[in-house]
Amino acid sequence: MMIDLTREDWVEIYYALDSKRMRVENNQEWAAHLQEIMDKIGPDGENMIIDESNPDSGAGVARFYLLFVWDDVEPQLLGPYNTHLERDAMAKKMRENEGPEHGAYRINITSGAHIGVYEYSGAFFELDD
Numbered sequence: 001m002m003i004d005l006t007r008e009d010w011v012e013i014y015y016a017l018d019s020k021r022m023r024v025e026n027n028q029e030w031a032a033h034l035q036e037i038m039d040k041i042g043p044d045g046e047n048m049i050i051d052e053s054n055p056d057s058g059a060g061v062a063r064f065y066l067l068f069v070w071d072d073v074e075p076q077l078l079g080p081y082n083t084h085l086e087r088d089a090m091a092k093k094m095r096e097n098e099g100p101e102h103g104a105y106r107i108n109i110t111s112g113a114h115i116g117v118y119e120y121s122g123a124f125f126e127l128d129d
Contacts, residue, residue, distance in 0.1 A: 010045020014038055030074075037077050048109060066091050069103035077107075084108070095125050 005013075021034040041048055064087040065079035078094075081087040084106070091104045104120050 005048070007045055010041060010048045014041050014043065014045055017041070033074070033076065037075065040077050040079075063109040065107035065109070066094070067103075067105040067107055068094055069105070070098075071101060072103045079107070091120060092125060100125070 017034050017038050021031050021038070024030045024034070063079070064081040064084050065077055066081070066087050068076045068078060068091075070076065078090060079087060081090065087106065091106070094102070095104060106120065
């Protein structure tokens with residue numbers, strides 16, 4: 001499954017998280033977790049967009065993230081990783097350490113801000129390297 005998110009989508013996600021964070025401020029752990037995700041996204045989604053007109057932005061270079069969902073409820077965005085291999089190694093480590101009851105999703109951001117979020121198959125965690 002491929003999900004293409006625009007700068008406007010990231011802005012909406014950022015401010016939705018901010019709105020949720022303000023409503024759960026009495027739960028400091030949850031509010032801090034949402035703030036961590038917001039910091040990775042950046043204000044107005046700036047950290048998630050590769051500006052192809054600016055060569056210093058890493059245009060053409062993919063960014064790899066791991067979306068780990070605790071108990072398939074609480075999201076945690078990990079990364080960016082330099083390669084998909086680093087990201088995949090972290091996914092296996094998280095599965096090994098935390099168990100199979102949590103969701104793990106690959107997020108690939110390529111030039112042009114095309115973002116792909118992909119589930120890991122059960123076999124991925126069963127295969128030896």
